Amino acid sequence: MSDKILIIGASGQIGSELALRLRELHGNENVIASDIKEGSEELMTSGPFEIMDATDGDGIANLIEKYSITDVYLMAAMLSATAEKMPMKAWNLNMDSLFIILNLAKEKKIKKVFWPSSIAVFGPSTPRQDTPQTTIMEPTTVYGISKQTGERWCEYFFNKFGVDVRSMRYPGIISYKTLPGGGTTDYAIEIFHEALRSGKYTSFLNEETALPMMYMKDAIKATIDIMNEPAENVKVRSSYNLSAMSFTPKELAEAIKKEIPEFEIDYKPDFRQAIADSWPSSIDDSAARADWNWEHEYDLKKLTQAMLEGLKESFSLENK
């Protein structure tokens, strides 16, 4: 029997591109996209789409039965910056949705689960540079606490019940197709929009804040690769460190200036600065590279060119 995939949170920044790529690979009818809100027209018309609340256990179980789902990608979550404004709501969404899926996998209703963690699992006491796979983790944000707790539960369900759950700690994901969902690395997307629209940008992080980042295409590749890997190769069952590049707002502005010389940036740090200051500046992902041959393709230069080209194309489509 071929894989039947359910993506929960498919209208979001990562879920929407993941769904379209999985549809290319597995056939449109075999990838069911679901979210609490509608997604892009392309997402909603290219294959099955269901409005569903990720915290509705019965509703999710019914969807899984209705479509004979084998694999679930649980992308619904409340992200770092938004979660600081609504701590309990973030905690409930991030944890309840995970327990629903882990328990359905425990009951053998699904075979494989993908659940993304984040660099937010680390905190101020973590070594900031080349943060190791296994290290001190004392997250200080609601989001980070929920992701770290989620990692512990994933590993527990794997060890105790043999649940085949796979995970990676995404860095800031940069893309142009769908707007970001309220994270601390959103500046690295907004900056490209503003570079093209107004030629200037005010960064909400200061110029020296180095954070780990990744172009969307690499993130999607990593996600699909880990799910395709034989189970015995996925040795880390909490969550893998994953890395491509690290840069500061200043370095990103300089990369943009190489393409748009008149671009200007200034800095007005807000509450997100404290979140960024608690996170690593670079990540050691040698375990992912060794266990399932992870390799990134996009560096800062390639990312900058891809973002500017992609956005120019979508702006010109908008204006037609």
Ligand SMILES: NC(=O)c1ccc[n+]([C@@H]2O[C@H](COP(=O)([O-])OP(=O)(O)OC[C@H]3O[C@@H](n4cnc5c(N)ncnc54)[C@H](O)[C@@H]3O)[C@@H](O)[C@H]2O)c1
């Ligand atoms: N984007 C990043 O840079 C980044 C970095 C690290 C980790 N992650 C993780 O990756 C996953 C996807 O992130 P994203 O950037 O696509 O987020 P996003 O905010 O863009 O998308 C999340 C989606 O979940 C949906 N959602 C929210 N509440 C829901 C509910 N109750 N039921 C069903 N759907 C609901 C939203 O409508 C949205 O479409 C999340 O787990 C996030 O924590 C993202």
